[in-house]
Amino acid sequence: MKKQEFQTDLPVMLPVTAKTGEGFNFRLKPWHGLVIVGFCIFSSRLGYAQSDTVQTSSLETLVRWMPLLLQGFIFNLVISVCAMAIGTVVGAALGLGQISLNGWVRKLAWGLTQFFRNSPWLVLLFFAMFLLPFELRLGIFAIPLPDWLKAIIGLSLPVMANVSEIVRGAVTSLPSGQWEAAESLAYTRRQTLWLVILPQCVKRMLPPWMNLYSILTMATVLASIVGVSEVMTLTGQALAAEGGRPELLAPFYSFVLLLFFIYCYPIARWTVYLEKKFAVIN
Amino acid sequence: MSWNDSQPMVSIKNVHKSFGALEVLKGVSLDVMKGEVICIIGPSGSGKSTLIRCINALNDIQEGSILVEGQEVNDSKLDKLELRKKVGMVFQQYNLFPHKTALENVMMAPIRVLKQDKDEVEKTARALIRKVRLEGKEDSYPGELSGGQQQRVAIARSLAMKPDVILFDEVTAALDPETVNEVLLTIKDLADEGMTCILVTHEMGFAREVADHIYFTDRGVIVEHGPPTNFFDNAKDPRTKEFLSQIL
Numbered sequence: 259m260k261k262q263e264f265q266t267d268l269p270v271m272l273p274v275t276a277k278t279g280e281g282f283n284f285r286l287k288p289w290h291g292l293v294i295v296g297f298c299i300f301s302s303r304l305g306y307a308q309s310d311t312v313q314t315s316s317l318e319t320l321v322r323w324m325p326l327l328l329q330g331f332i333f334n335l336v337i338s339v340c341a342m343a344i345g346t347v348v349g350a351a352l353g354l355g356q357i358s359l360n361g362w363v364r365k366l367a368w369g370l371t372q373f374f375r376n377s378p379w380l381v382l383l384f385f386a387m388f389l390l391p392f393e394l395r396l397g398i399f400a401i402p403l404p405d406w407l408k409a410i411i412g413l414s415l416p417v418m419a420n421v422s423e424i425v426r427g428a429v430t431s432l433p434s435g436q437w438e439a440a441e442s443l444a445y446t447r448r449q450t451l452w453l454v455i456l457p458q459c460v461k462r463m464l465p466p467w468m469n470l471y472s473i474l475t476m477a478t479v480l481a482s483i484v485g486v487s488e489v490m491t492l493t494g495q496a497l498a499a500e501g502g503r504p505e506l507l508a509p510f511y512s513f514v515l516l517l518f519f520i521y522c523y524p525i526a527r528w529t530v531y532l533e534k535k536f537a538v539i540n
Numbered sequence: 541m542s543w544n545d546s547q548p549m550v551s552i553k554n555v556h557k558s559f560g561a562l563e564v565l566k567g568v569s570l571d572v573m574k575g576e577v578i579c580i581i582g583p584s585g586s587g588k589s590t591l592i593r594c595i596n597a598l599n600d601i602q603e604g605s606i607l608v609e610g611q612e613v614n615d616s617k618l619d620k621l622e623l624r625k626k627v628g629m630v631f632q633q634y635n636l637f638p639h640k641t642a643l644e645n646v647m648m649a650p651i652r653v654l655k656q657d658k659d660e661v662e663k664t665a666r667a668l669i670r671k672v673r674l675e676g677k678e679d680s681y682p683g684e685l686s687g688g689q690q691q692r693v694a695i696a697r698s699l700a701m702k703p704d705v706i707l708f709d710e711v712t713a714a715l716d717p718e719t720v721n722e723v724l725l726t727i728k729d730l731a732d733e734g735m736t737c738i739l740v741t742h743e744m745g746f747a748r749e750v751a752d753h754i755y756f757t758d759r760g761v762i763v764e765h766g767p768p769t770n771f772f773d774n775a776k777d778p779r780t781k782e783f784l785s786q787i788l
Contacts, residue, residue, distance in 0.1 A: 439635035439694075442596055443649040443701060444624035453652060457639050 282531045286523065294516060316509045323496045324513070330489035331517045333406070337488065338475040340410045345417025345474075346467070352418060353425025359447065367422065374419035380480050386412025387484045406488075409481040417474055424466045428459035461536045468529045472522045489514055543610030549574045549705055549736050550595060555604035555614075557590055564590045566760035567604070572705070575734045579747035582757035583783060588740040591757070592707045595738065596627040609704065625654070628703035632710040634690040636682040642669065642693045643678040646700045654701065661700070668696040672726050688719025692726050705736040712743060744787060748772055756780050 299317060314322075355367030374382065390408050394401040432455055440450040482490035493510050500506055548571035557565040564587045572578055580588045593599040595606060597613055597620050606613040608623060636645050646665040650656045669678055672692035682690050691711055698706055708727065712720045724746050731737055731750045741747055747754055748768045755765040756777075764777045775781050 433633070433635075435631060435633050435635035436637070438598055439629075439631060439637070441620075442598060442624055442627075442629040443697070444621045444653045445649065446621065449652055453648065454637055458637075 284527055316506055320509050330492035334478040334488045337410055337478045341413040342471050344414040346421050349418035349421025350425055352422035356426040357429050371419045371422040374415050379416050379477050382415045383412035383480055406486045409486045420470050424463050428462040465529045465533045472525050545574050551607040553605045555601050557601045564760055576752045577731045577737045577750050578753045579739045579741055579751040580755045586757045587760045588757055589709050596624050596629055626704045628698035628706040630694050630698050630708050630711050632713050634694045636690055638682050641679050646697045650700050668699050672696045687715045688722045691723045708739040710740050
């Protein structure tokens with residue numbers, strides 16, 4: 259019998275090809291980096307050309323401030339990692355609360371999650387800044403609460419709420435057959451959750467969790483508004499120390515953008531990679 | 541009140557079950573003796589699966605009584621865990637734990653639930669995997685196995701708990717035709733060894749071969765029941781006749 263060629267443009271009729279281990283694709287090539295750095299240099303040259311008095315070039319000025327700005331950026335990363343850690347631990351607990359069998363626990367966890375998830379991050383940050391005392395008194399001990407610590411707490415609140423939703427979403431996305439199979443093997447609810455459900459959820463939670471971390475990292479600059487000496491605050495101070503030369507604005511802020519981009523872009527690509535990888539396995 | 545072998549192992553009396561306004565079971569009764577194999581057949585939506593899911597309390601019932609080895613299941617103080625140690629279940633969709641290998645799937649419950657010794661459990665688990673003819677697949681993940689192989693692992697997983705009765709909920713309905721037989725063969729082995737089995741199935745030939753008793757359900761009631769030869773050759777109720785004429 260002659261094999262018939264099927265002519266169609268319906269996606270469902272096309273042969274299925276499984277997406278198999280494409281591997282991690284960074285997507286950006288080295289020449290992209292040259293373009294980005296080139297843009298920064300160009301913007302600084304542009305600024306230089308506009309200034310009439312002969313001073314040190316913008317680029318030289320920027321290079322001189324770089325160590326300080328990098329220090330500030332590292333502080334941003336510290337804030338992001340700490341806020342993520344706190345937010346993840348508390349948020350995971352809150353997420354488990356949202357699937358609790360106890361109605362009151364469930365409602366409370368749901369309420370907290372919704373409240374913090376639907377509040378602007380900046381407002382939560384101000385909230386933490388001005389409502390938390392400058393030190394915590396525990397008997398004779400006084401634990402100081404510096405601004406940066408308050409900023410971590412403030413930023414961990416929306417992270418907590420988002421992690422809570424990620425956990426709840428992952429648990430409810432598992433087929434109910436998994437619960438039933440574990441129940442019919444006489445697992446307790448706790449055993450079902452910890453041995454069967456949550457281990458499967460980790461894979462599902464990882465990509466959105468990393469996404470959230472990227473967003474948090476970029477949101478750490480909000481702390482500059484409340485006076486924490488992170489990279490944006492230091493950039494502002496450096497510019498002021500240079501006498502507010504307008505031609506320095508573009509190169510300095512480009513540099514800050516570049517730092518965040520170099521840090522966050524690989525995370526975004528890694529997330530895409532994990533999403534693809536887990537989608538194939540499941 | 542002690543239970544012994546001369547009484548039914550599972551005794552279902554006048555069971556009613558509704559999902560909201562929809563009444564799925566409208567007074568079902570049946571008895572299963574130790575070592576007996578019964579098959580429940582009937583059109584889709586007639587309440588077959590719901591009925592067997594009530595036996596291990598995955599579904600609760602509104603009215604009636606289900607006794608498993610003399611223990612009442614329709615009881616708010618029921619120890620579900622104790623009940624489920626006695627009643628195994630195999631599902632249509634296998635429901636293996638995808639993050640564990642075949643061997644681990646079989647070993648998990650005896651270790652975690654029955655707190656048995658790990659080495660002992662591993663020995664039994666390997667024997668069970670041999671028994672369901674999957675030697676060499678111990679370290680495969682469910683995703684690497686065919687439907688029929690997964691279903692046989694699921695049977696081994698259920699057997700590892702050494703249940704007194706096993707519920708099979710349309711276990712071949714999701715399988716490719718060519719793998720149905722390997723699963724049916726495994727169930728037949730169990731039946732021949734004297735395991736008490738309650739099957740919901742669409743495999744009429746198989747039901748005829750292994751069942752001691754056939755129950756035909758339609759719209760929430762048992763319309764007719766009897767030993768397979770009587771049932772298939774001399775069905776009396778018009779609804780049974782119509783159903784059989786459509787599928788045989």
